[in-house]
Amino acid sequence: MQVLYGVGLGPGDPELVTLKALKILRRCHTIFLPDGGGKGGGRAYRILRDLDSSLLAKAIRLPVPMGRSGPEVWRRLAGEVIEGVLSKSPCAFAVEGDPMLYGSFITLRREIIKQCDRVRVEVISGIPSFCAAAARLGKPLASGRESVAILAGPLGGRELEAFFRDHDTLVLLKANTCLRSLEEFQRAHAEEAEVWLVEDCGLPTERVTRMNEKEADGWGYFTLAIVERMRGKGP
Numbered sequence: 001m002q003v004l005y006g007v008g009l010g011p012g013d014p015e016l017v018t019l020k021a022l023k024i025l026r027r028c029h030t031i032f033l034p035d036g037g038g039k040g041g042g043r044a045y046r047i048l049r050d051l052d053s054s055l056l057a058k059a060i061r062l063p064v065p066m067g068r069s070g071p072e073v074w075r076r077l078a079g080e081v082i083e084g085v086l087s088k089s090p091c092a093f094a095v096e097g098d099p100m101l102y103g104s105f106i107t108l109r110r111e112i113i114k115q116c117d118r119v120r121v122e123v124i125s126g127i128p129s130f131c132a133a134a135a136r137l138g139k140p141l142a143s144g145r146e147s148v149a150i151l152a153g154p155l156g157g158r159e160l161e162a163f164f165r166d167h168d169t170l171v172l173l174k175a176n177t178c179l180r181s182l183e184e185f186q187r188a189h190a191e192e193a194e195v196w197l198v199e200d201c202g203l204p205t206e207r208v209t210r211m212n213e214k215e216a217d218g219w220g221y222f223t224l225a226i227v228e229r230m231r232g233k234g235p
Ligand SMILES: C[S@@+](CC[C@H](N)C(=O)[O-])C[C@H]1O[C@@H](n2cnc3c(N)ncnc32)[C@H](O)[C@@H]1O
Pocket: 011, 012, 096, 097, 098, 099, 100, 101, 102, 103, 104, 127, 128, 129, 130, 133, 172, 173, 174, 175, 198, 199, 200, 201, 202, 221, 222, 223, 224, 225
């Protein structure tokens, strides 16, 4: 059976790539990388370059759609990856963060499984961005019987309110799409909640701040928010 590994590269710091991911990437004949068309060739490409630039010799960047797109685009991308794996196995599709959390690998994996039963898809977990951000902030995501909601923007104010009613911590990916809602939420809940923004966690361009009106603009795609209920306890 030919094998495609979906490999998580972690949030951006090459030292947070797992040993298992590195070992598998070194064994693979081709490393497919999603390229959403932004500057720098994609986040996964940059992590791979900083991890071990010799791996770039077997990298192929795939132009993946960033928003919603028709099924034919994914069918074609899956076809390209299947062709690569069938001609020389194993191959990898390497993504930032963890492959099973909001991203191109999820759609691609579904399409590959649908199209071809001669390729086995295995997943190698990576450190998700929000775990790295919680570590960076020194803020536990949950303990005891507390709950966390992991969400992706865009989200409106009412949705934020509803999730905050039901959970102790909210993690919001693609936070750049709903900065106004977050700002209003912070203003309305100044006594009960802290909203933190983290951009480019673990990279030299990292930015971390507690949300306030002055900081509500100019955050890029690689920004997440952590909404923490103030629990009146120590660190
Ligand atoms: C399509 S999701 C992919 C999530 C990824 N699979 C993971 O495990 O973190 C992209 C979102 O992840 C978040 N993200 C990824 N890397 C990040 C980083 N280094 N710092 C802050 N946010 C990051 C941002 O919210 C971004 O909009």
